[in-house]
Amino acid sequence: MSTSTPASPPAPTPSTAPSTAPVGASTSVYAVAGMTCGSCVSSVTARVGALAGVEEVSVDLATGAVTLTTTRAVSADEVGAAVAAAGYEVVSTPPAAGSSCCGTCG
Numbered sequence: 001m002s003t004s005t006p007a008s009p010p011a012p013t014p015s016t017a018p019s020t021a022p023v024g025a026s027t028s029v030y031a032v033a034g035m036t037c038g039s040c041v042s043s044v045t046a047r048v049g050a051l052a053g054v055e056e057v058s059v060d061l062a063t064g065a066v067t068l069t070t071t072r073a074v075s076a077d078e079v080g081a082a083v084a085a086a087g088y089e090v091v092s093t094p095p096a097a098g099s100s101c102c103g104t105c106g
């Protein structure tokens with residue numbers, strides 16, 4: 001048996017890789033329900049950002065997506081606990097807009 005598969009070139013380097021991430025860092029995304037204003041974002045960012053191994057926290061208020069840049073494996077339980085401590089909840093899918101709020105944004 002012989003195959004005529006041509007030699008394939010090496011995989012191309014992705015051009016979309018962020019250049020600011022530290023070496024060895026990885027990112028993960030969580031959906032957090034309940035954030036509706038900048039104060040909500042600040043609370044979640046502070047709590048999650050305080051976790052060991054979390055290098056950076058980026059929150060997209062419009063979608064509820066919280067993107068973590070981590071330098072070690074940070075478990076979903078740790079993230080969930082930090083988010084809960086801030087008064088919000090990690091959900092499996094982004095929440096619909098216009099639910100509850102921290103109260104500071106009217």
Ligand SMILES: [Cu+2]
Pocket residue numbers: 035036037038039040101102103104105
């Ligand atoms: Cu708010």
